Amino acid sequence: MYVVAGCRAAIAVGSVAVAVMLTCSAPLLAGGIQDDNPKPPPEGAVVLFNGKDLSGWVSKGGEPAKWKVADGYMEVIPGTSDIATEKKFGPDFQLHVEFWLPLMANAKGQARANSGVYIQGRYEIQVLDSYMNSTYPDGACGALYKIIAPSKNASKPPEQWQTYDITFRAPRVDESGKVTQKGEVTVVQNGETIIDHGTFDRVTFGASDEKLGEPGPIRLQDHGCKVRYRNIWLKPLEK
Ligand code: MG
Secondary structure (H helix, E strand, O other), X not given: OEEEOOEEEEEEEOOOOEEEXXXXXXXXXXXXXXXXXXXXXXXXXXXXXXXXXXXXXXXXXXXXXXXXXXXXXXXXXXXXXXXXXXXOEOOEEEEEEEEEOOXXXXXXXXXXXXXXXXXXXXXXXXXXXXXXXXXXXXXXXXXXXXXXXXXXXXOOOOOOEEEEEEEEEOOEEOOOOOEEEOEEEEEEEOOEEEEEEEEEOOOOOOOOOOOOOOOEOOEEOOOOOOOEEEEEEEEEOOO
């Protein structure tokens, strides 16, 4: 099975004939760009966003989340603050997030479609338009911000849906809070592994707290850019 831009092409080679079956269910967007359909959550996953409203999400300070919701996605309303799940998760889980970045052609570096997925509210996986937009390596899209740089650039151009599949294992700490075993994160962006079992023992800039051994929410960053998210789910892992 070979997957190309949302189309599944199964190629069967016989002795005489080559049969090509092509199923293409994804809609074609303006400009002829193929949009991947959302990947359905697996069994046992906790769906964090229902696509209809922001129930289960709160702003900083605990008041109702104020982002826009339309057509199955949520969108940052700049200046309304980050939003976070009311539920807390940990220590180990798989997280799927889809994001869409606005075209901000006049913005450069960290100013271009910046947001972020804060795992447990403490560890930011950077969201940024890194398509033909250079920045410091550990601040690029998919970085564990200022701790681990992605090994390659897997970013699509803006105004397309992109995916993160993050496998996260929190650091283990002793009773005094000292790290006894580093945390571990694997980040797959658009099907490409860009951080492979990267280790860390501290929170990133902008963390809600430094309680490394405790469960925490999933927090999405309002960095002043109209970034969209959809199809967010989480599946706990065995310890
Ligand atoms: Mg960010």
